[in-house]
Amino acid sequence: MTNRIAALRKARGLSQAELADAVDVTRQTIISLESGRYNASLLLAHKIARFFGRTIEEVFLFEEEEL
Amino acid sequence: MKDVWKKTLPALALAVAVGLGVAAVVLGDRLDRPMSGLCFGAAGMLGGLACSRLLTAHWERKWTPEQRREMDRAERDERNVAIREKAAHTSWYWTLYLLWAAFLVTLVLGSGFPTALVSVLIVLHCLFLMVNLGRWARRM
Numbered sequence: 001m002t003n004r005i006a007a008l009r010k011a012r013g014l015s016q017a018e019l020a021d022a023v024d025v026t027r028q029t030i031i032s033l034e035s036g037r038y039n040a041s042l043l044l045a046h047k048i049a050r051f052f053g054r055t056i057e058e059v060f061l062f063e064e065e066e067l
Numbered sequence: 068m069k070d071v072w073k074k075t076l077p078a079l080a081l082a083v084a085v086g087l088g089v090a091a092v093v094l095g096d097r098l099d100r101p102m103s104g105l106c107f108g109a110a111g112m113l114g115g116l117a118c119s120r121l122l123t124a125h126w127e128r129k130w131t132p133e134q135r136r137e138m139d140r141a142e143r144d145e146r147n148v149a150i151r152e153k154a155a156h157t158s159w160y161w162t163l164y165l166l167w168a169a170f171l172v173t174l175v176l177g178s179g180f181p182t183a184l185v186s187v188l189i190v191l192h193c194l195f196l197m198v199n200l201g202r203w204a205r206r207m
Binding site for chain 1: 137140141143144145146147149
């Protein structure tokens, strides 16, 4: 699963720490999410998508074989 | 009330640990070996737990509200929780392998009581896992 968190965050001019504060996780979690090392839970995915005003599918991109 | 206990319990445990240690030293040879070992062991265990709790509380008092918030967040952070769970899962297997190795060593050495003891530990180790699997299966 890939995601567009880094692109959306940069488009808003936010730092990783600011995004982490906004969705109540550590900066390390944002770093891991952006690098694709960690997949967010449904709850965190929902929080992040809502923060950016997008749907989960717009932020998190599922590969066909994962579905 | 809970807070009072949280603050006084480590100090009380440390006092008991010191008391046990001093008693074991003062009584010396008047105590038989198992009782002396028990006193020193209990004193060490209680002292260690109490000191770690007191030191943690001391450091926590020095935290700024921002640091406290960061520590709370790090404690609840879902990635950190996942890391802790994976580490605990891996540790369970490592402990099992270690117990099996100890079991084999006791078999090679032909010792009766240690073999029985390690066997019981292996059974308990697996039993606790099964009990907790059942508990979590009912909750989730």
